[in-house]
Amino acid sequence: MNIGAAARASGVSAKMIRHYEAIGLLKPASRRDNSYRDYGGHDLHELRFIARARRIGFSVAEIAALLALWRDRERPSRDVKALAERHLVDLERRIAEMREMAETLRGLVRSCHGDERPDCPILASLGGEASLTA
Amino acid sequence: MNIGAAARASGVSAKMIRHYEAIGLLKPASRRDNSYRDYGGHDLHELRFIARARRIGFSVAEIAALLALWRDRERPSRDVKALAERHLVDLERRIAEMREMAETLRGLVRSCHGDERPDCPILASLGGEASLTA
DNA sequence: GATAGACCTTCCCACGATGGGAAGGTCAAG
């Protein structure tokens, strides 16, 4: 199966498959006589693994670790859980940060009358001495 | 005031001040005889504006627009509000995406017993045919 | 004065994840 077909079947773009191979996340794919990369069921399985892990926000570095754990059939599930928990904590921290931003911005938007007049609490707050949360 | 002092006073790193100047977000700073950049109260004001806007997640492109609005004392507040609302919608969309990720991951973490045993629903879900939300 | 250390300058490179696109080889269908 060519790289394009593998991309369609896995949800990872051909561009990214090559990239993951280049950075060592994936073992170099076997090549055909025409030097085209050739993918089989096992590769597809790994690609789908990667696509799913990306979709829930794991970084490539984290996926490398997950893949290593996945390949080791003997590793304790504790190790996997710990990695996932670390990522979850990280996700939650980032969500909290963004919520704070959104909160602040919502307050500013609400306070701006948004008409013809030029005075605007949004710009006043960004430019002024006043705290943004006020 | 040197760039380092301006950085400390504004919360924008010296590195980024030069960068913002290079990409045209800021007008080139005036220079002293020794070619050091020199910042005054007005510049500091703009730098603080930028720092605050970054802190609530505006992109540099958005900040360029905000700065233009800020400099134009006559513009209707409607324009500012519209820009802020667009950003807010964008922020909220990203937050929703990340919450979905976190939800999924929380489910997986909860389902993993996390002990010595190797079987792990997290990896099973990432690797298997089953849906991630299951 | 000289020397040290803290500053400044420009320039290039890196990250992380992704895509665009050029230049060239290959395959399958008409």
Added chain:
DNA sequence: CTTGACCTTCCCATCGTGGGAAGGTCTATC
């Protein structure tokens, strides 16, 4: 045998940020 859809490698761009080298300047202390 041409056409179009593939594939290959290679380089460049994005976005925001930082690291660091090589070199110039300022200030305080001896």
